[in-house]
Amino acid sequence: MRKTKNLIAAFCGASLLLASMSAGAAPKTLVFCSEGSPEGFNPAFYTAGTTFDASSRQLFDKLSSFKRGTTEIQPGLAEKWVVSPDGLEYTFHLRKGVKFHTTKTFTPTRDFNADDIIFTFMRQFDVNHPFHKVSSGKYEYFNSMSMPDLLKEIVKVDDYTVKFVLKRPEAPFIANLAMDFASVHSAEYADKMMKAGTPDKVDFEPVGTGPFQLVSYQKDSNIRYQAHPNYWAGKAAIDNLVFAITPDASVRYQKLKAGECHVMPYPNPADLEAMGKDPLVTLLKKEGLNVGYLAYNALVPPFDNVKVRKALNMSINKQAILDAVYQGAGKLAKNPIPPTIWSYNDAVVDDKYDPAAAKQALADAGVKDLKMKIWAMPVQRPYNPNAKRMAEMLQADFAAVGVTVEIVSYEWAEYLKRSKEKDRDGAVLLGWTGDNGDPDNFLAVLLGCDAVGNANRAQWCNQPFDDLIKKAKVVADPAERTKLYGQAQVVFKEQAPWATIAHSVVFQPVRKEVVDFRIDPFGGNVFYGVDLK
Amino acid sequence: MFGYFFKKLLVVVPTFFGVTLVAFVFIRTLPGDPVMLLAGERGMSDERHAQLMAEYGFDKPILVQYGIYLKQLAGGDFGTSIITRQPILQEFATLFPATVELSLCAMFIAVFFGLPAGMIAATKRGSIFDHSVMTGALTGYSMPIFWWGLLLIIMFSGILGWTPVSGRISMLYYFEPVTGFMLIDSLLSGQEGAFVSAMSHLVLPAIVLGTIPLAVIARQTRSAMLEVLSEDYVRTARAKGLGPQRVIGLHALRNALIPVITVIGLQVGVLFAGAILTETIFSWPGIGKWMVDSIFRRDYSAVQGGLLLIAAIVMFVNLAVDLLYGLINPQIRHTD
Numbered sequence: 001m002r003k004t005k006n007l008i009a010a011f012c013g014a015s016l017l018l019a020s021m022s023a024g025a026a027p028k029t030l031v032f033c034s035e036g037s038p039e040g041f042n043p044a045f046y047t048a049g050t051t052f053d054a055s056s057r058q059l060f061d062k063l064s065s066f067k068r069g070t071t072e073i074q075p076g077l078a079e080k081w082v083v084s085p086d087g088l089e090y091t092f093h094l095r096k097g098v099k100f101h102t103t104k105t106f107t108p109t110r111d112f113n114a115d116d117i118i119f120t121f122m123r124q125f126d127v128n129h130p131f132h133k134v135s136s137g138k139y140e141y142f143n144s145m146s147m148p149d150l151l152k153e154i155v156k157v158d159d160y161t162v163k164f165v166l167k168r169p170e171a172p173f174i175a176n177l178a179m180d181f182a183s184v185h186s187a188e189y190a191d192k193m194m195k196a197g198t199p200d201k202v203d204f205e206p207v208g209t210g211p212f213q214l215v216s217y218q219k220d221s222n223i224r225y226q227a228h229p230n231y232w233a234g235k236a237a238i239d240n241l242v243f244a245i246t247p248d249a250s251v252r253y254q255k256l257k258a259g260e261c262h263v264m265p266y267p268n269p270a271d272l273e274a275m276g277k278d279p280l281v282t283l284l285k286k287e288g289l290n291v292g293y294l295a296y297n298a299l300v301p302p303f304d305n306v307k308v309r310k311a312l313n314m315s316i317n318k319q320a321i322l323d324a325v326y327q328g329a330g331k332l333a334k335n336p337i338p339p340t341i342w343s344y345n346d347a348v349v350d351d352k353y354d355p356a357a358a359k360q361a362l363a364d365a366g367v368k369d370l371k372m373k374i375w376a377m378p379v380q381r382p383y384n385p386n387a388k389r390m391a392e393m394l395q396a397d398f399a400a401v402g403v404t405v406e407i408v409s410y411e412w413a414e415y416l417k418r419s420k421e422k423d424r425d426g427a428v429l430l431g432w433t434g435d436n437g438d439p440d441n442f443l444a445v446l447l448g449c450d451a452v453g454n455a456n457r458a459q460w461c462n463q464p465f466d467d468l469i470k471k472a473k474v475v476a477d478p479a480e481r482t483k484l485y486g487q488a489q490v491v492f493k494e495q496a497p498w499a500t501i502a503h504s505v506v507f508q509p510v511r512k513e514v515v516d517f518r519i520d521p522f523g524g525n526v527f528y529g530v531d532l533k
Numbered sequence: 534m535f536g537y538f539f540k541k542l543l544v545v546v547p548t549f550f551g552v553t554l555v556a557f558v559f560i561r562t563l564p565g566d567p568v569m570l571l572a573g574e575r576g577m578s579d580e581r582h583a584q585l586m587a588e589y590g591f592d593k594p595i596l597v598q599y600g601i602y603l604k605q606l607a608g609g610d611f612g613t614s615i616i617t618r619q620p621i622l623q624e625f626a627t628l629f630p631a632t633v634e635l636s637l638c639a640m641f642i643a644v645f646f647g648l649p650a651g652m653i654a655a656t657k658r659g660s661i662f663d664h665s666v667m668t669g670a671l672t673g674y675s676m677p678i679f680w681w682g683l684l685l686i687i688m689f690s691g692i693l694g695w696t697p698v699s700g701r702i703s704m705l706y707y708f709e710p711v712t713g714f715m716l717i718d719s720l721l722s723g724q725e726g727a728f729v730s731a732m733s734h735l736v737l738p739a740i741v742l743g744t745i746p747l748a749v750i751a752r753q754t755r756s757a758m759l760e761v762l763s764e765d766y767v768r769t770a771r772a773k774g775l776g777p778q779r780v781i782g783l784h785a786l787r788n789a790l791i792p793v794i795t796v797i798g799l800q801v802g803v804l805f806a807g808a809i810l811t812e813t814i815f816s817w818p819g820i821g822k823w824m825v826d827s828i829f830r831r832d833y834s835a836v837q838g839g840l841l842l843i844a845a846i847v848m849f850v851n852l853a854v855d856l857l858y859g860l861i862n863p864q865i866r867h868t869d
Contacts, residue, residue: 031704037826039616047573135618138585144575203618218710219627220818221701242704246816250683254691255698413565413831420576432574445575455576 027239028532030514032525033252033261034243037220042203043180044124045137047144052180053265053525054223054243059101060183060208063092063117064174068529069518071289071341071437073174077112077184077209087169087476088152092117094160099230100186101213105205108188112209114156119187121154121164131190135203141181145435169474171481172438179436184209211236211528220245237515237531256281256509262532263510263517265525269327269385275509286519287340288506291333291442292383292431293498294374294394295457297424302367309496311361313351315401316394316499325390326502333500335489337442340521341434342478343485348493350500359401371404373426375419379412382523383431383504390429390501419457427499428457433523439485443469447497460497541855545848549841553606556840557599560833566591567615567831589615591833602837611841612834614827621838625820629842630713631701632819635811636804638735639743644797647747651754651793655762656781666751673748678807682741682814689737696737699816703730738815742807746800753796757789764788791861798854802847 038054039046046052056062065076075081078092098112123131124139125148131137142148150173152165166173176182189207193199206214209232212225223243227236244261246252249268255261257280267275275283296303296312303309322330331339334350362370376391377384384390388409395405408426410418419428435441445451448469449461465488472484492498510517515531568585569577577585586592590601605612611621654666690698697703701715708722716735719727761767762785770780808821820839827835 029704040618045618047571047575136588136613138571138588140571140577143581144572144577200618216707216709218818219624220812220822221631221816222704224707244700244704244816245818246699247813247822248683248816251686251699251814251816254686258690258694258698260698260700260704411564412829413567413570415565416572416574416576417565417569430574451576454578455574 028237029240029242030238030263030527030530030532031242031244031261032527033246033255033264034223034525035245035249035252035266036247037245038217038223040135040203041206041214041217042135042137042185043183044120044139044142045135045203047140049523055206056180056183056210057520057524057526058212058225058241058528059206059210059214060185061098061210062178062180062182062184064178066178066437066522068526069286069520071434071521073178073437076178077117081174083476087171087474088166090164090166090173091157092162092164094162095232096160098209098232099228100189100209101207101228103205103207103213105201106186106189106192106207108186108207110188112184112186113159114162115159115187116184117162118154118156119190120182120184121151123185124181125151125154130194131199131202134199137203139181141179145176145179145181147176169476171473171476172436172440175436175438175441212241231528233528236528238527241527253509256511259511261511262514263508263525263530265508267507267509269329272327272329272507275507278509280512281509282512282514284508284510284517284519285329286506286508286521287331287338288382288504288523289338289340289434289437289521290383290431291336291338291503292330292381292390292429292501293333293336294427294429294501295498296427296460296496297422298458298460298497299422300425300459302365302370303372303427305365305367306495307361307365308367308370310351311358311365311367311401312398312403313358313496313499314354314361315358315403316397316501317353318501319353321390321393322502324393325384325386326504327385329385329505329507330502331505333502334493336447336492336498336500337439337485337489338434338503341437341439341442343439343482345486345489347486348489350493351496355397355400362401362403369402369404371406372398373406373408374398375415375426375428376407376409377412377415377429378409381431382433382506384429384501385504387429420454422453422459424459430457435522437521439481440469440473443485443488443492444473447492458497460495462491462495462497465491465495537859538856541852545852548848549845552841552844553603553837554599556837556844557602558595559840560828560831560836561595563828563831565831567833570831606841611838614832614835616827616830616832616835621834624823624835625839625842627713628818628820628823631715631817632805632808632812632821634714634716635735635738635742635817635819636801636808638739639741639804639807640746640797640800642739642743643746643750643800647750648754648793651751652758652781652786654751654755655758656777658759663755666755670748670751673744674752676744678741678745678810679814681744682737682811685737685741686814697730697734699734699814701731701734701817702727703734706730738811738817741814742804742811745807746797746803749796749800749803750793754789754793757792758785761785761789787861791858794854794857794861798851801850805843805847 036050038051041055043052043056062076063078064073067074077095079095080093082091100108122129124142150166150170152167155163157163186207190202193201211228211231213228215224215226217223225241227239252264253271256264275281296309298304318332334348337344374391374394377387391407398405432446445455449466452459452461468484468488472481475481506519508519513533517530520526568582613620650666654663657663686698689696706724706727711718711721715731719731767785770784809825812819812822824839
């Protein structure tokens, strides 16, 4: 505690940060023990949460945003928006008086306006845009959200109105624009850097409108931010934010205990009990926006037979997996979307654990002495803390119904590559963490016919299911969408392309002096709105 | 002496060339590719994958890629990181001082404690001290760095609160790096307490990284000293009535140092290997952790460039050690 106070008091000695101090008041510095270095500071280039924590979630704003700690959409840099009746035109009315950061290399001469929106999106959309290839940019999120196929044009109506014209209706479009890749950059800064012959500075010395601005970055060591004094939603409660990069989870906990940091992500599961009892620490927890599953290959016999898939699902003792693998930090999954997402169909009944019935069902399906492979991920992921252990438990469950399982694993990149092959031999353990809180982000991305041979690891293309999710994607009415997704979940359960295993619970320890830190359902760390006692 | 130096240099050139080939092939033999990792669970269409592979130039025949790489190297270009889009040389130069600082301190600890421990153990052969040193050395050599590091953190940072947990300096201090060496930069900053903070952050990682070299040096010094102490000239020196300090310090130690210096030179490679784990545990921003991250991310340019630069440094140190032999023992440069 004493160390923390000292840390806070002395950090204000840094001359760069003095500007943020109000006369006489002790500045508040929050130290976050982050798990790794960001790949860079332009979130449009990357897909990793570590990078988004360091960039988009502190430095930038988007047109729309997620209400802190929820998946609820709220206005961001756009005060409001209007969708045309045919769902093809989205007109955004921009917020006035929004200031960009002032840095060592850039002093903005104007407020945020429509030019910044045009610059941000056209850079990613238009391959001939002067900034498209700057910093060898690859816009993977923009591409994977099908934005190049979706967007027809982006029009500046006036300085504070922008219109996005789509080629087809897309109900989750507003949610997509709240994602990290849609972080808004300063067109004026880009112009200035281009004229100076250093266009890549836009990506490495970022200027945004976000609640914090970058002070310095020392790779693999620390990132320092200060509160944006003119933030449009009001200055952040903390004056300085420091990311102390600490890759090892046990060391992060030691630093938290020693008062060297206030918040840490990804605690070691083995430390959770001690954290819960630690008088200096509050252990926050929240159901994760994720699902861990076992995907059969519906294109390869006998897994093309729904009876076989259902029988295998009945043979899995999911509660035992939850206890042993998730150590209680999870919730049994029956649907392919987590209960925290709207349209979750709680009326769906899960396959009952019944090895005897499973054995009989396999015999009825004409399957005898089945031998199969189960692929176990070589890495720990938020939705599956120990895939190898899970595979061993599945192996034992399947053995009990007469199915012989061989467990295979590959190095992570190879695993991702091979697991999407259509003729893949065996069932794959994998999972997903949502990007934007929309059911489409799970159901279409992971189970749509268009995703077969790619993120649809079950290689399952079911026309009634696909029709339902495609219809839900173009319908604007939320009630109608909820109904359609609810029906899609029923079809999913009947067809059983996956064995849905669990939705993990996310834990985040913070020190007691931290006020109002909220776990982000998307797995991020947002510090605007957080205070220190 | 020049001929001796020239001969040694001749060996270095093909070795360096070999390293470029090994570094280039090594990262490409690993399964998976950086483009696939970029997409994660989300996946990527085959068309997009092929497009990105082509944009990075990974679709070209491997020999062509190697040729391009050598051409770039000849121009002093170590490439640009696929992930961070930063020049490799710049990333290396930013992180290298941290590893050097840590390695030098670790080596200082290893030599400062290892040499005397080995010498005393040899002169007091069979004593409790000798057995203690040898048992300690074996234990030190056998301890996994990761476990040892965590143990020290829990003991000295967690329970006793004597040392900081990790990092290079307290977050209290902020100054722009000048040399990249935190001890020097903290002094240059003029901020009160900065140097002490940097020193206190260095203690545990240096002990952890220096443990294995310390054990090796102590054992090597002991065995070299034992061998030398049984030589005729030592017996003669003693017979002539020279004091033990003069016999051990002048006659025995100088000759015993040759294999010890060889071992110290070889420990530079060990230090770089150990730095990978030490840097990860202590959040030390050096090249060890950078290399591991680059391998996991299949950042071809970073791995190639990093391996090459590290190999060049290890070769340089070994060359320096070889030259040092020549200085210590003129017989070597004449017979080699």
